[in-house]
Amino acid sequence: MTADRPPILDIRGLRKSFHHVEVLRGIDLAVHPQELVFVIGPSGSGKSTLLRCCNRLEEPTSGSIRVDGIDIMARSTDINAMRRRIGMVFQSFNLYPHMTARGNVALALIKVLRKPRAQAEEIALAALHRVGLSDKARAYPAELSGGQQQRVAIARALALEPKLMLFDEPTSALDPELVGSVLNVMRELKRAGMTMLVVSHEMRFARDAADRVIFMDHGAIVEEGSPEEIFAKPTEPRTRAFLADLTR
Amino acid sequence: MEAIVEQFFNIPIMQRALPLLLMGLRQTALICLMVIPLGLAGGLAFALLSRSSLRAVRSAAVVGIDFFRAVPPLVLLIFVYSGLPFAGVRPSPFTAVAIAFFLNTSSYYGEIYRAGIESIGLGQWDAARSTGLTASQTLAYVVLPQAVRNVLPDLVSNTVEVVKLTSIASVVALPELLYSADMARSVTFNSSPLVLAAAIYLVMLWPIVRLVSRLERRIAT
Amino acid sequence: MQHGFGFLDAFFNPGLIERYLPDIAKGMAVTIEIAAAVVVTGILLGLVLAIARSFRVLPVSALIVLFVDVFRALPPLVLVLLVYFGLPNVGIYLPSFAVLWLVLSLVLAAFCEEIFWAGILSVPKGQWEAARSTGLGFVGALAYVVLPQALRLTVPPITNRTIAITKNTALGTVIGVGEILNQATTAQSFSGNATPLMMGAIAYVMLFIPVVVLGRSLETRFAWRRG
Numbered sequence: 001m002t003a004d005r006p007p008i009l010d011i012r013g014l015r016k017s018f019h020h021v022e023v024l025r026g027i028d029l030a031v032h033p034q035e036l037v038f039v040i041g042p043s044g045s046g047k048s049t050l051l052r053c054c055n056r057l058e059e060p061t062s063g064s065i066r067v068d069g070i071d072i073m074a075r076s077t078d079i080n081a082m083r084r085r086i087g088m089v090f091q092s093f094n095l096y097p098h099m100t101a102r103g104n105v106a107l108a109l110i111k112v113l114r115k116p117r118a119q120a121e122e123i124a125l126a127a128l129h130r131v132g133l134s135d136k137a138r139a140y141p142a143e144l145s146g147g148q149q150q151r152v153a154i155a156r157a158l159a160l161e162p163k164l165m166l167f168d169e170p171t172s173a174l175d176p177e178l179v180g181s182v183l184n185v186m187r188e189l190k191r192a193g194m195t196m197l198v199v200s201h202e203m204r205f206a207r208d209a210a211d212r213v214i215f216m217d218h219g220a221i222v223e224e225g226s227p228e229e230i231f232a233k234p235t236e237p238r239t240r241a242f243l244a245d246l247t248r
Numbered sequence: 249m250e251a252i253v254e255q256f257f258n259i260p261i262m263q264r265a266l267p268l269l270l271m272g273l274r275q276t277a278l279i280c281l282m283v284i285p286l287g288l289a290g291g292l293a294f295a296l297l298s299r300s301s302l303r304a305v306r307s308a309a310v311v312g313i314d315f316f317r318a319v320p321p322l323v324l325l326i327f328v329y330s331g332l333p334f335a336g337v338r339p340s341p342f343t344a345v346a347i348a349f350f351l352n353t354s355s356y357y358g359e360i361y362r363a364g365i366e367s368i369g370l371g372q373w374d375a376a377r378s379t380g381l382t383a384s385q386t387l388a389y390v391v392l393p394q395a396v397r398n399v400l401p402d403l404v405s406n407t408v409e410v411v412k413l414t415s416i417a418s419v420v421a422l423p424e425l426l427y428s429a430d431m432a433r434s435v436t437f438n439s440s441p442l443v444l445a446a447a448i449y450l451v452m453l454w455p456i457v458r459l460v461s462r463l464e465r466r467i468a469t
Numbered sequence: 470m471q472h473g474f475g476f477l478d479a480f481f482n483p484g485l486i487e488r489y490l491p492d493i494a495k496g497m498a499v500t501i502e503i504a505a506a507v508v509v510t511g512i513l514l515g516l517v518l519a520i521a522r523s524f525r526v527l528p529v530s531a532l533i534v535l536f537v538d539v540f541r542a543l544p545p546l547v548l549v550l551l552v553y554f555g556l557p558n559v560g561i562y563l564p565s566f567a568v569l570w571l572v573l574s575l576v577l578a579a580f581c582e583e584i585f586w587a588g589i590l591s592v593p594k595g596q597w598e599a600a601r602s603t604g605l606g607f608v609g610a611l612a613y614v615v616l617p618q619a620l621r622l623t624v625p626p627i628t629n630r631t632i633a634i635t636k637n638t639a640l641g642t643v644i645g646v647g648e649i650l651n652q653a654t655t656a657q658s659f660s661g662n663a664t665p666l667m668m669g670a671i672a673y674v675m676l677f678i679p680v681v682v683l684g685r686s687l688e689t690r691f692a693w694r695r696g
Binding site (some may be wrong): 053057080081082084086087088090092094095096097098107108111112153156157161248 | 270369371374375376377378379380382385389390393394397439
């Protein structure tokens with residue numbers, strides 16, 4: 001596949017403690033270009049924290065994280081510039097309520113990439129088109145459904161042309177009938193070759209779209225493999241217990 | 249009954265006092281025009297400093313806000329006007345009022361801004377920072393616009409308080425509205441000038457007070 | 470360092486501190502007494518007015534709104550001077566501290582009424598309906614279901630407003646009430662030294678900083694969700 005190319009995301013020995021509680025106990029993870037890596041595990045296993053360390057929304061306690069070859073922990077690294085290469089989609093969307101959909105997508109283009117307003121709005125419209133919402137460009141978040149808001153959030157991250165996209169439980173806050181629209185966008189991103197690290201409970205999506213599935217528990221990676229391996233023939237007892245709980 | 253009308257609603261006396269009161273009103277307006285923008289700016293500075301990453305700056309700002317909210321404005325004014333001369337500085341009544349009111353209103357506006365900024369959920373910061381916006385940019389384009397919108401009734405209501413506060417400048421003989429009215433009272437031995445001043449305050453502030461009530465009620469429900 | 474010593478002496482003269490401490494302490498007692506009285510009568514009156522307004526009898530509500538608007542729009546000092554100088558001329562003689570207490574109580578009551586009223590309005594209609602549908606009368610629904618919920622919401626703004634109003638006890642100095650500022654300025658003009666003023670300022674800070682800090686912690690505990 002693409003395993004011969006250097007990984008877009010290279011995590012070695014990542015540890016994170018909050019006060020004296022160790023949440024991540026030495027994570028090693030490499031995500032290769034165009035891979036979709038799916039992370040599953042019980043709540044409290046550290047999945048979200050892992051994701052948030054990747055763009056330093058949480059500060060790792062120790063270990064190294066390299067994105068596209070650059071050490072994001074180094075003092076000399078401009079983290080704001082780095083964050084342009086890493087897109088993040090949140091469980092609670094976090095759209096800016098005082099701006100239209102187009103405004104939400106264009107803000108970083110104007111302020112971070114310093115594009116002139118007209119050009120930024122064009123790019124924003126194109127991103128909204130990719131997620132199927134170009135007709136909602138002038139709508140405010142309050143006027144959009146949950147699924148639409150999340151798609152705008154994806155467009156907001158996409159517009160910066162990131163090398164890597166992080167998804168933190170993107171559909172967990174959505175009503176069931178709206179989940180499909182967001183997953184379809186994610187499928188399309190995968191097809192277009194985006195490198196993605198996804199934390200989610202949507203197992204069917206994982207079976208269809210994931211290249212690798214990782215099971216985390218208590219801050220460590222317990223087992224990893226292809227979707228077939230993990231879902232059909234898990235080797236670790238904890239993995240089996242977790243999957244059994246899910247399908248109950 | 250006639251005694252009440254004669255003492256409080258004496259039209260001829262009110263007519264004679266009106267020109268003096270209008271000059272006082274002008275002085276009141278001058279104070280407001282200076283103190284309100286300064287206070288709004290100072291308050292924003294206080295609020296931003298209270299979020300500094302340097303602990304010393306943060307503590308100083310919070311202590312400052314609390315201190316100047318704890319001291320009654322009249323005490324601060326008297327201290328600046330009567331106390332500073334002992335330190336070699338002799339401020340004019342207007343300067344003393346400006347200094348004291350700036351410190352007082354900045355701390356009140358600062359507390360309002362601070363509460364507003366704090367009320368903006370962490371998710372907004374996460375989203376903005378994750379697209380590469382710096383902390384200052386996030387504050388300027390995402391957090392502050394929402395925060396100010398949320399605390400607008402408080403800001404307006406506090407501004408009403410500032411206008412009412414100008415009346416204590418009369419204690420240091422600054423010829424604003426109340427001072428002029430009280431001067432007229434002591435000369436005529438009649439309280440009607442004070443009633444006239446009250447009427448002027450009402451005309452200025454009543455509509456805004458009504459508006460604030462309506463705004464507050466809309467947010468609460 | 471003549472100048473430096475002069476500064477300390479002008480604001481922190483130990484001899485004067487000792488001499489005027491009792492006066493400042495007396496002032497603190499007066500301030501606390503009047504403030505306490507204002508808080509009790511002001512909040513109670515405000516609550517009574519808000520409850521009266523909830524009966525929705527139009528003339529009563531209109532009068533209450535009129536009273537509240539006037540006392541929220543007028544500067545307290547104007548009211549103090551009006552009452553102090555005006556009443557004797559129509560035959561009513563009130564001592565200074567009573568004038569101060571009366572005016573500040575009415576002002577606090579006006580603000581509190583608005584706050585309580587907003588609290589009552591913010592309790593969803595469904596609560597009234599549920600209570601009435603179980604047979605509770607209007608008063609019962611108000612007392613057992615609506616008010617408890619409304620009051621909880623009002624703690625932060627009531628606290629804030631009370632602190633602001635009680636600081637106006639300093640206005641008493643203008644009409645001769647023996648509170649802190651009065652004692653301080655009198656002592657200052659007698660002694661020709663700013664030390665009593667400094668003592669007065671510190672006395673106020675000692676009284677009110679704990680209250681302000683308490684107010685902020687109450688505010689975060691009973692956070693009023695906005696927007």
